[in-house]
Amino acid sequence: MVSTVAFLSFAAKPDTGDTAWVLASAALVLLMTPGLAFFYGGMVRGKNVLNMLMMNFITMGLVGVLWVIVGYTLAFGDGGALVGDLNHWKLNNTSGLSGTIPVLAFVMFQAMFAIITPALFTGSIADRIKFGPFLAIITVWSLLVYSPIAHWVWSPNGWLFKLGAEDFAGGTVVHANAGAAGLALAIVLGKRKGWPREPMRPHNLPFVLLGAGLLWFGWFGFNAGSALGAGRTAALAFTTTSTATSAAMLGWVLVEKIRDGHPTTLGAASGAVAGLVAITPACAFVTPFGSIFLGLLAGGVCALATGLKFRFGYDDALDVVGVHLVGGVLGALLIGFLGSKKAGGANGLLYGGGFTQLGKQAAAVGASVVYSFVATLVIALIVKAIFKGLRVSEEVEVEGLDINLHAETAYETLTGGSVRASVSAAAPKADAEVSA
Amino acid sequence: MVSTVAFLSFAAKPDTGDTAWVLASAALVLLMTPGLAFFYGGMVRGKNVLNMLMMNFITMGLVGVLWVIVGYTLAFGDGGALVGDLNHWKLNNTSGLSGTIPVLAFVMFQAMFAIITPALFTGSIADRIKFGPFLAIITVWSLLVYSPIAHWVWSPNGWLFKLGAEDFAGGTVVHANAGAAGLALAIVLGKRKGWPREPMRPHNLPFVLLGAGLLWFGWFGFNAGSALGAGRTAALAFTTTSTATSAAMLGWVLVEKIRDGHPTTLGAASGAVAGLVAITPACAFVTPFGSIFLGLLAGGVCALATGLKFRFGYDDALDVVGVHLVGGVLGALLIGFLGSKKAGGANGLLYGGGFTQLGKQAAAVGASVVYSFVATLVIALIVKAIFKGLRVSEEVEVEGLDINLHAETAYETLTGGSVRASVSAAAPKADAEVSA
Amino acid sequence: MVSTVAFLSFAAKPDTGDTAWVLASAALVLLMTPGLAFFYGGMVRGKNVLNMLMMNFITMGLVGVLWVIVGYTLAFGDGGALVGDLNHWKLNNTSGLSGTIPVLAFVMFQAMFAIITPALFTGSIADRIKFGPFLAIITVWSLLVYSPIAHWVWSPNGWLFKLGAEDFAGGTVVHANAGAAGLALAIVLGKRKGWPREPMRPHNLPFVLLGAGLLWFGWFGFNAGSALGAGRTAALAFTTTSTATSAAMLGWVLVEKIRDGHPTTLGAASGAVAGLVAITPACAFVTPFGSIFLGLLAGGVCALATGLKFRFGYDDALDVVGVHLVGGVLGALLIGFLGSKKAGGANGLLYGGGFTQLGKQAAAVGASVVYSFVATLVIALIVKAIFKGLRVSEEVEVEGLDINLHAETAYETLTGGSVRASVSAAAPKADAEVSA
Amino acid sequence: MKIVVAIIKPHKLDEVKAALEAFGVQGLTVSEASGYGRQRGHTEVYRGAEYTVDLVPKVRVEVLVDDADAADVVEVIVKSAQTGRIGDGKVWTVPVDDVVRVRTGEHGVDAL
Amino acid sequence: MKIVVAIIKPHKLDEVKAALEAFGVQGLTVSEASGYGRQRGHTEVYRGAEYTVDLVPKVRVEVLVDDADAADVVEVIVKSAQTGRIGDGKVWTVPVDDVVRVRTGEHGVDAL
Amino acid sequence: MKIVVAIIKPHKLDEVKAALEAFGVQGLTVSEASGYGRQRGHTEVYRGAEYTVDLVPKVRVEVLVDDADAADVVEVIVKSAQTGRIGDGKVWTVPVDDVVRVRTGEHGVDAL
Ligand SMILES: Nc1ncnc2c1ncn2[C@@H]1O[C@H](COP(=O)(O)OP(=O)(O)O)[C@@H](O)[C@H]1O
């Protein structure tokens, strides 16, 4: 995201090309959340897949509404160094332009970021959280953690923006942030029954790859759309995004081949996502060639980082920490090494820029991660106290969240009338309701 | 859709930004039909999923060809108040510009609307219609129902356009129309064997959510693309589409929580679609804040409306009436309440505009629904007479449409060589055919 | 693809509308490879689906990196008539404009073509190739076959370009090329154990249709994006792409109905892809009405061509020859018949242009196919010698490639803790690795 | 003790279950199966290649019963599963040495 | 020879398998099943229409054993599958005339 | 009457079916199963975590036969299912009290 000066010029006409690109990008980023839902949904066990999909989709509903009412203004309202003011609540004063595009295009592009960030940490809390507390956490978190950090980093008034920290498309605001929150939630929730002793294999790997494909596709909007226009910067961000992702896939799969003996599809998908995460903050600040190294490193490091949870004993079910926290921090820091003036950023260590930018990057990502972790911990504990516990009962965990929380089963067996389909339809309440 | 004056200026150059957005939007709307195929396909039983997918895909084939030959000119040819003339048949005289974009871009954008509209009512006729009659109905319907109604509402010569009825992206032309047709077809076809006594659960809910995700994504093209350019109107339409959809998901799920005790993934997906339907006519005429109310209402009302079929005893298998007819009519009428001059429409009742616009809206949607219902009824009865029945036999209905109509099975079991895979390959006729 | 003169004007600003369209198109084409993965993945047996997905995804990784390092410059570097020079290796000298868009946008758009072309022939080698040799073949093939042929046809210095052969979006470079390579590989690999006696039914037809839907969607980027701008040419290419695809679906299904008695979903999906393939070279050279004939013919001919493998006894598992080789050649030649000056190409035989263009088309597609076939044969035999065989063992073929090559299973059964899930988790090596 | 095993058409399961319940059977176990017999299968065509699928989906029902009830249970199943068309299935009875209820460890008839 | 058949809760399979292995059983066959009995099923709701699903997922385990071991094997299964809650399942024993190992053609106890 | 039950490798099903048909068997019932025994399973790795899957896919075939045919049917199955490698499976025979054809209500050998 380049500076988001909400320069309002009511009379001026938007640039149609820039607007077309940002609207298309917003749609692409919207698609990432369903993509994520399948990426995660395929990884959980079949008895919990609907719950995983539901957590992601309901976030599209909940944050989608919250954002236009108050989330946007807290993030991008003028305000001070820490948080925006309420000038734009209900999207007041948004009929002008922001740079060359309508403010509303910017609002929507940003809305999709606000939606996917909490959706990212559904991976760490998989398989065990009650639905009510989940909704409460998402709501509070979006306003008290996401909006402020977005303000710090992306608002011209934000203290990290002023510090000169670079985060083109959200390595810190989105990924490191979601990763730190995911860690805090995994700790508060505790381990799933049986973890890590009992097997919890992905129930549908094709879905994981479908999700990865949709994420990759949508991420071009995420990163190249953050140029907020269709020009050279967007083309560069598009290029480094593509290259780093490809390289990271190779890096992850290589680690697997050496360590485990086999290259896996889960590894290829995970590596791609790790690359997308790590290039996010850096995509307009490094050269295409630099992005290959960034990607390879991200793929390899994140592949190893997924083992951390076994070592430290926190049940981060689908590796939000290993991929998003580690990848997000890595990408943010690598700007300090690989950043290149020629590409569009400050020169990093390897390009003769010294330690200056690296220091700023470390400060920004460090502050964001610490705030996110602590604030999430506090939010989770308060919600836990209010709802008398965050977790479903042991029986529900064993039987599956889908039938218990959502009264649904994901898959019906083929032989229509048989076995699972052996149900007796009661007079649908829908009817009674309507006739009443 | 704003007025589609086919102002042809052969010399002028198109605006590249507007053209980029409309082409991207056309591609997005094309994707909605596969999205719909999965939304519906996941909801039917496993023995009929291929038939559902097939009805949607073949509509892309059939209407895709029909549209360029004659459908387009019937809808957007100058003609009179009721139907277009044949000036553009075979896409004659379409090499110029329409506004700031090539006419062909407009033709294609509209083609995708013409495709998805009949596809929508495959949901009401699921599980029981013969394939030949289906093709016949789609063909005739597209030319005798879809094109005329599109002309009424969107052609500058159309009588409802002249009346001043507002339908930005097709609440009336697409959704109310498809819903009314779906109702007529469900009545002519009759109930599925066993309905509503026997359980007919969705066989693959993840597919339903995949479809909903693709629909939401594509719908940004549908609604914001209807601005036929990339400027403020597109940005506004994009915003209200997003917000209303989010709100409608919450509305539907809330009704479920209160009425049935559980929020479901099918409900979340259905709510999103209901919101998309209802905001369609209104997306450039209401404010973002207004769209929240529109969405909440649409989600809640459609959730209740799916119970109507049990009350009145018509077997609208996948709730085309409950979602598209009710949602489309609701959205059209709500313009009369929530329409706002500031947003771009006429002021509605709540914005001091009095009953004028509401009256126009009611007239337009009413006339379209009545025409669609009656014309579809007549078409269905004639096709029924010609084909000696619209329905498959009882045995086929019990055994499944997939193996009987399409000689295929959707899913093979995992253990390759076993059970279902126990087949003996005959000398493929393909071979004989080629050697002949 | 119109001429790709890399006219570098560092100072000039790109056209934002053209750039937006090409970036969006690049993203659309990227999505085609996951789409292809599902199109193919659904067609193989359940024990090999992950291997099919993996071959496609890893191609995104491998070729994605290769392209920016050296593939691009070999294809689009100035060089001579046969291959590009190394002027742009590592994307050197790519900061300017190419026409109205940033060179990097062109590089990325082309990258997606380079990725999907080898991915296409994974369909012919399905179910039996070792993973190492596969990677080796892809790598060498991309540099020694894809880049040169792209140079011949699309570089202003290429000998086929100079000849005046027309290939708007890659009928020759991508499809005929991949088809010829697929044939060579199928011959070198030999038949799958049991083919064609034993049944090898698609394990998941909905995935095939999902893939077809994503391919169709992405192909608008492929074809209309090849205009490298958002104007009349793009709109025409978009139109003929849509129409030919629709018509080809009808053509294929019609052949099935007549020959086999049933219209199938696999046929509808295959017909759509055949139409997309055949219109690819011709999309900006024929009229919309001409494209209907092209599509109908492509659908019908390819439907019959899938029988060739039974007649000639090569095991082209998923019909890369029948669809891509036959469809690509057909489309290239049909330009010689249906090409129309009014549309943008040279007049073909049916438009009074005589045999000139047909001759050029035949020469270009003929030379490309022969080179591709021979070069692929040689590459495959050398890789076979180096790796001591290309094929997995018979046991692995019977048991499935997924568990043996990738140590994974695609689908877990629903009843979580049971049957297949009965596994005992060893101390994850990941842990040991990290602690070391 | 006996175990009555029935192979029936899938869409008849609900009726069989209801009939057994009405008769007084308190439990049963069901699994999916495929049958081969007089009832012909169907033909599938993929890109022109024809496959004959000769296995037909069936459901397998197992009911543990007291010796005295065995014949009646068989009859209840036969009646409720009958459509009169080929492929209705088979019901057979196998002697059982002993039954235990896992929850309580009860043996014999008490375990049912 | 006897065959011991057990219907158990799916998540108990690993424990049962381990217990049988510890006892000395060298092989067994498992399949998915659905049970109907005292254990109630659950309710599902789709767009307001409520369905009662009264079949519960179970696993079916079959173990061929020598006559002498039958009673012990039953006990091993009962112990390891027990949770004490309704729906734990049943174990029954059926006489077997003969067993053959396909690989070698060996008969009887040697085939186990 | 007897019921012959066979656990075999999935890819051998077609051969077994053909052999039985050739022998004169008119029907059979098949279901999916998983086996545990001498044949080792395989290992899967997900993000570095290794799982040992010790159940191997098998197919379960059931054939009702007249007493006189039982031994022959067993032999036909053993022969056609044999690959000679570990994991080929087992075939066993269980006595059956009675068989009924659902369609007609016929009993005993007439029901086959
Ligand atoms: N000899 C047999 N052994 C085991 N199962 C059998 C046998 N014969 C038939 N069956 C089962 O009974 C089902 C119905 O048998 P079929 O011969 O098709 O019809 P019908 O019983 O009406 O004559 C078959 O699909 C199969 O599952």
Ligand SMILES: Nc1ncnc2c1ncn2[C@@H]1O[C@H](COP(=O)(O)OP(=O)(O)O)[C@@H](O)[C@H]1O
């Ligand atoms: N008579 C029966 N015949 C066959 N299986 C039975 C019978 N009764 C119960 N079962 C099986 O045992 C399972 C457990 O039985 P249930 O009555 O629910 O609990 P419990 O055995 O603890 O009393 C059932 O789900 C079913 O699979």
Ligand SMILES: Nc1ncnc2c1ncn2[C@@H]1O[C@H](COP(=O)(O)OP(=O)(O)O)[C@@H](O)[C@H]1O
């Ligand atoms: N005692 C047993 N009871 C039931 N099934 C068994 C038993 N032993 C083996 N099986 C079945 O037979 C299959 C083959 O057995 P295994 O020991 O692997 O090979 P083999 O029979 O060739 O020695 C197993 O996968 C299992 O399904």
